Amino acid sequence: MDRLTLNRRTVMVSAVAGTSALLLGGSARSGNAQVQRSEAGNIGYYRFQVGQIKATVLSDGLIGGPPTVYANDAPEAELQEVLRRAFLPTDHMTLQLNTLLLEVGGRRILLEAGAGATMGPNAGRVFDNLAAVGLGAGDIDTIVVSHTHPDHVGNLRNSEGKKAFPNAVVYAPRADWDFFCAQRSRSLLHASDAGLSRPVCSGDQT
Numbered sequence: 001m002d003r004l005t006l007n008r009r010t011v012m013v014s015a016v017a018g019t020s021a022l023l024l025g026g027s028a029r030s031g032n033a034q035v036q037r038s039e040a041g042n043i044g045y046y047r048f049q050v051g052q053i054k055a056t057v058l059s060d061g062l063i064g065g066p067p068t069v070y071a072n073d074a075p076e077a078e079l080q081e082v083l084r085r086a087f088l089p090t091d092h093m094t095l096q097l098n099t100l101l102l103e104v105g106g107r108r109i110l111l112e113a114g115a116g117a118t119m120g121p122n123a124g125r126v127f128d129n130l131a132a133v134g135l136g137a138g139d140i141d142t143i144v145v146s147h148t149h150p151d152h153v154g155n156l157r158n159s160e161g162k163k164a165f166p167n168a169v170v171y172a173p174r175a176d177w178d179f180f181c182a183q184r185s186r187s188l189l190h191a192s193d194a195g196l197s198r199p200v201c202s203g204d205q206t
Helices: 009-023 076-085 126-132 150-156 174-182
Strands: 033-035 045-050 053-065 093-104 107-111 142-144 169-171
Touching: 053 126
Parallel strands: 107 142, 142 169
Antiparallel strands: 033 045, 045 053, 053 093, 093 107
C-alpha cells in the first residue's frame, strides 16, 4: 500500500464540479476561488466563492472510533505508523462531518444531507449551522447524495419520521435507488418519505 487516504475531500471537490455544471446548464465560467474568512469564533461553517457559485461548508458535527473501523483493509502496523507520522492518536480517530451548500442562480443545493442522529450524539448539527448563516431547512430546494450511507442521508428525516427538508428534491445514485426499492418493506430510507427524485419504485404513486 503506497498511500493511506484519511479524508474524502476529493469526493466533495468532484461533486462541486459535477453539480455546478448541471445547475448552470454547462455554462459555468471558470474562476479562481475567492476565499472569504468566516466570522471570528465560528467553527460551524466556512464560506468561499468559486466563480458564480457561493459555497458554504456546513459542519454536521463529529464522529469517531477505532482507526481500524475507517481503514479496515490496512495492515495494523502500517496504519499505526501513518497515524503517528500525522501526529494523530493511534487508538481513536475523530472525523469531521461536513456538507457543502451551493447557492447559484437562485438555487440552494446541499451536497450530502449529513448524519443526523444515526452516527452518535455529536452529529446532526447541520440545521444549527444553517440557522447560523440565516437559512432554514425549508430554504434548501435540492439535495444531491453521493451514496446512501447513514452519514450522508441521516438528516433527511426528522425524529418524527417526516421530511427534514420539506421543499427539497433529493437526488441519489440509481444503484442505491434500485436497492432500496427492492427492499422497500424493510428499508430505513423510504423513497417517498425522503423526497427522493425519480425514477420511482414500481407501483409507487406519482
